[in-house]
Amino acid sequence: MSVRSQLLKGILEGCILAVISKETIYGYELTMKLHALRIEVSEGSIYPILLRLQKEKLIVGEMKKSPSGPNRKYYTLTEKGEEALQDFKRHWGQLKGPVDKLLGKGDEE
Template identity: 70%
Template sequence: MNERSQLLKGILEGCILAIISRETVYGYELAVKLQQQGIDVKEGSIYPLLLRLQKEKLIHGEIKKSDSGPNRKYYTLTSAGKVSLDAFRQNWNALKHPVDQLLDKEEP
């Protein structure tokens, strides 16, 4: 696993919760939205995470008919998911600034 994958693994859950907080999405659509933001994630790595988030009751999945193709499972954020997303935002903001400062400093 490369360095980018390792970093992404730690923040992917927060990114997924953020997208689902804005709109109801299905798995493939979620992968596309992540890619549009420059977060290249394989669709196959998203589904296990969605299952785990559902088991932890952070998101709710509901099968709905699709106008094009088979039925799809659409995900919405639960109240516990909103709390988790808020915690992620606080943790991310607490880490982002000091890491940026360290990385932006020139070496002696």
């Protein structure tokens, strides 16, 4: 597993919660949104995380009719999910600054 994929695995849950907090979304659409942000992740990686987030009651999935094709499961954030997202944002902020500083981001070399 590459360094990039290991780093991504650690933050992907928070990224997924952030996307779902902005809109009700289904799995494939979520994957496409992440790709548009240049977060390369496969659908095969997304669905197990969505299942786990549902079990943890951070999101809720609801089957809805699709304008084209089969029904889709749309995900929304729960109150507990919103709290988890806020925790992620706080922890990310606490980690990002020191790592950027350590890596010399913004320093002129």
